[in-house]
Amino acid sequence: MPGLRLHLAVAVRSFRRWSTYRAATLSGIFTNSVFGVINAFVLLAVWRANPGAGGYDATDAVTYVWLGQSMIMTIMLWGGGAPSDLAERIRTGDVALDLYRPVGLLSWYLAADAGRAVFHLLTRGVAPTVVGALLFDLRYPDGPLTVLAFALSVALALLVSFAVRMLVAVAGFWVLDSQGLTMTANLLAIFFSGITLPLVLFPGWLGEVAMVLPWASYLQVPADVWLGQRTGGALVGGLALQVGWAVLLLGATALVLRAAERKVVVQGG
Amino acid sequence: MPLIEARDLRRDFVVHRRRGRLRRERDVVTAVSDVSFTVEPGEMVGYIGPNGAGKSTTIKMLTGILVPTSGHLRVAGVDPSRRRTDLARRMGVVFGQRTGLWWDLPLRDSFDLLARINDLPAARYAENLERFTSLLDLTALLDTPVRQLSLGQRMRGDITAALLHDPDVLYLDEPTIGLDVVSKARLRSFLRELNRERGTTLVLTTHDLGDIEALCDRVMVVDHGSLAFDGRLNDLRAHAGATRTLVVDLAEPGPAVEVEGAQVVRVEGPRQWLSFPADASAAPLVAALAARYPVADLSLQEPDIEQVISRLYSTARPG
Amino acid sequence: MADVLAPARPRPAAVLRHARTYLRLAAAWVRSSYSYRLSFWLMVLSSFAVNAIEFLAVVFIFANVPDLGGFSLREVAFLYGTTGVPMALANLLVGSVEDLGRSIRTGTLDQMLVRPVPLLVQVCSDRFALRRVGRLGQAVAVLVWAGLFVDWSPAAVLLTLVALLAGTAIFFGIFVGFAAIQFWTADAAEVANAFTYGGSSLTQYPLTIYPRELVAGLTFLVPVAFVNWYPALLVLDRPEASGYPGWLGLASPVVAALVLALAGLVWRLGVRHYRSTGS
Incomplete structure (x- = not known):
């Protein structure tokens, strides 16, 4: 299938492009690790004061912190990645060239972002986890099935985050200055992904709502799968939540992209 | 200063x-x-x-x-x-x-x-x-x-x-x-x-x-x-050993001319190209030519600087 | 080359002149960024909100626990504010130094080197981002709220003001010193974040939650503990909590001077390295 091979090539090229920034990758790993240490001690203090907070134990909490540091770049929690390239091409008008390609924009950029994500998972995902494992007692998946479910959950996390980042980027077709939108999207991701504080510590109804928002797919669901907090029905439920948001948001992105293409064709950019 | x-x-x-x-x-x-x-x-x-x-x-x-x-x-x-x-x-x-x-x-x-x-x-x-x-x-x-x-x-x-x-x-x-x-x-x-x-x-x-x-x-x-x-x-x-070129049109085609201080580098029918050092004067050369050959027309080509520089690089190379 | 490494001579007149140049350069950037008014205020708001979210997380933590490392929410808020304000001030004034690597890659640094103003003044004022007042506003708000519950005496007020100034100087030095790493590896900008923003994150919480070794490191190696922790213990009247002598709370200005001197030295070494490799 030529389409598949093309997308694979796009992903590989994207992987290589990111892998050229060696010093940046190393310094990023260092910084992620430092913040991992800080957050781990903060949560350890929380769980010392309340050993059962949020249904986690202290080991779960520390493991959550390190998983979070590993996910930041993999899913580009603070925005960026391939959708940023698209936003830039929309701004400069170069996107018109993309639209003439016989390949869909969505799958093209998804392939590029996937290549990038694999690079970040292998470097800035794995390395801080290793640092965390050396410094702290972590919880590990209790079997191959959990590992498999975690891998699936991470892939779904990437899909959801990709779709959200794409929606923001594509808005650039209509909004001249999408700064406000980008900013809002980043704030929501920082707060509701659980990177600042595990969603299990969010009080009352806010916690319940946060658990089903799209950003819960970014970190909370994959982490719960890894920690064994979700098994059986809850596991299926978590993955289903991610699949649901991925389908919904990717679908929305595809629709918006089609409208954008029509706009460019009719108005000539 | x-x-x-x-x-x-x-x-x-x-x-x-x-x-x-x-x-x-x-x-x-x-x-x-x-x-x-x-x-x-x-x-x-x-x-x-x-x-x-x-x-x-x-x-x-x-x-x-x-x-x-x-x-x-x-x-x-x-x-x-x-x-x-x-x-x-x-x-x-x-x-x-x-x-x-x-x-x-x-x-x-x-x-x-x-x-x-x-x-x-x-x-x-x-x-x-x-x-x-x-x-x-x-x-x-x-x-x-x-x-x-x-x-x-x-x-x-x-x-x-x-x-x-x-x-x-x-x-x-x-x-x-x-x-x-x-x-x-x-x-x-x-x-x-x-x-x-x-x-x-x-x-x-x-x-x-x-x-x-x-x-x-x-x-x-x-x-x-x-x-x-x-x-x-x-x-x-001059320093780079560059040469100027005198283009001579003779009245009719003939063998390469012979004059002191210049060398024929090309002959094409009645037209001949004579190369001589860039720092030498063209006047005695022209005089010598006109005395011995039927010259119909003359023109002088200055060396272009690109050629000068590239000559300089090739001579300045060590070793 | 001896003069390149000679310690900075803090001639008051020169310092004032450089400060004035800095302000004029910064003002030009403010004027130009403020011409996009909506965008400017959005960025201010964003800067405020990102930090507000961070503090909200602290509040949420206290929905789960009665105290953190033996400190109440109000006390933690005081720590948060007393590190947040100096960090925000330093970030506002010299945060642009983080972009040193970009200036090196694009050749902007060479352009700065042929201008008659000290490099540090130019680098720190380059792309001066007034939007960072958002962070400052948030930190001041938290500090004011926490201050409502402090038992203020004239000495405590003075100590707090001195600590805020010294803290700003300490973060200033950390920003500059660690950014100078980029003279050697232009791509390693993120390492500095671990010490600047990391240092401020660490000190938002009582240091009692960290192991002794880490607290020693924050006292003697990267002395961010002097930004707020030791002075705040005196202000909050809990001098015993750190396990170190209480008078450390008075030492912040001395530590700040040391950090500034060291940062200046590293910066000069960095400039010297750059000027002997040209890349």
Whole structure:
């Protein structure tokens, strides 16, 4: 299938492009690790004061912190990645060239972002986890099935985050200055992904709502799968939540992209 | 007193080369090798050489950005690497491929910033801004962000920026790179005028020998870090062993002519090409020819500077 | 080359002149960024909100626990504010130094080197981002709220003000010193974040939650503990909590001077390295 091979090539090229920034990758790993240490001690203090907070134990909490540091770049929690390239091409008008390609924009950029994500998972995902494992007692998946479910959950996390980042980027077709939108999207991701504080510590109804928002797919669901907090029905439920948001948001992105293409064709950019 | 005085100026770089996966080798590369020259106030000097010959390294040392490894260097009487900021008030620098203007700001804001940086009195700033922007045709573009300017417009903006504080010396690193013919011509005439009116010393590096022919009475050719030539443009031709060519049209086709001091390099029907040293006079040659052969027409071809330079590089190569 | 490494001579006149140049350069950037008014205020708001979210997380933590490392929400808020304000001030004034690597890659640094203003003044004022007042506003708000519950005496007020100033100087030094790493590796900008923003994150909480070794490191190696922790213990009247002598709370200005001197030295070494390699 030529389409598949093309997308694979796009992903590989994207992987290589990111892998050229060696010093940046190393310094990023260092910084992620430092913040991992800080957050781990903060949560350890929380769980010392309340050993059962949020249904986690202290080991779960520390493991959550390190998983979070590993996910930041993999899913580009603070925005960026391939959708940023698209936003830039929309701004400069170069996107018109993309639209003439016989390949869909969505799958093209998804392939590029996937290549990038694999690079970040292998470097800035794995390395801080290793640092965390050396410094702290972590919880590990209790079997191959959990590992498999975690891998699936991470892939779904990437899909959801990709779709959200794409929606923001594509808005650039209509909004001249999408700064406000980008900013809002980043704030929501920082707060509701659980990177600042595990969603299990969010009080009352806010916690319940946060658990089903799209950003819960970014970190909370994959982490719960890894920690064994979700098994059986809850596991299926978590993955289903991610699949649901991925389908919904990717679908929305595809629709918006089609409208954008029509706009460019009719108005000539 | 010379404005620039360089004696045995040298700059070495340590480079690490990858050998295999882990091993690295340390190598010392000499970018500028014991170069000596002086530049008098008001001179226009062309500094030319192939890529990697050490032109930019020299400019960086002259401006005080880079500290020389060894040697003696004085610009306006001071050591540039120690008195960089004092010297900065007396020099303007334009790096052709990089802009010193602020990308996101309108042209005018960049000029304002530079005026503040240089502590320019408001009146003199206003006067110079008015003067240079009208001479360089930038007045209409003052409110345009730099990123929206064309290459030629940006270069003119950079030159204005470098001149706002009335520098004694202007360094231009590849000022015409990427410019179209019209922009080049305009820029060259502006620089000539600047030199004539204000006596601004000009040091320019370039790939474009047209810049040299239009602007510089003196050329320094650098190759592999060493000065291969330093002198007048005309002398460069002789120095490099360049030849001029006399094209002779005889009344009818014949065998190659024979005259003292010249060599026939090509024969085509009645037309013959005679090559002779660039520093020899053509008059005795013409006289000798006319005395012995039926000459219908004559023309003289000067050596072009590209040919001169490439000859120079091939003879200057060590080993 | 001896003069390159000579310690900075803090001549008052020169310092004032450089400060004035800094302000004029910064003002030009403010004028230009403020011409996009809506965008400017959005960025201010964003800067405020990101930090507000961070503090909200602290509040949420206290929905789960009665105290953190033996400190109440109000006390933690005081720590948060007394590190947040200096960090925000330093970030506002010299945060642009983080972009040093970009200036090196794009050649902007060479352009700065041929101008008659000290490099540090130019680098720190380059792209001066007034939007960072958002962070400052948030930190001040938290500090004011926490201050409502402090038992103020004239000495405590003075100590707090001195600590805020010294803290700003300490973060100033950390920003500059660690950014100077980029003179050697232009791509390693993020390492500095671990010490600047990391240092401020660490000190938002009582240091009692960290192991002794880490607290020693924050006292003697990267002395961010002097930004707020030791002075705040005196202000909050809990001098015993740190396990170190209480008078450390008075030492912040001395530590700040040391950090500034060291940062200046590293910066000079960095500039010297750059000027002998040219890249």
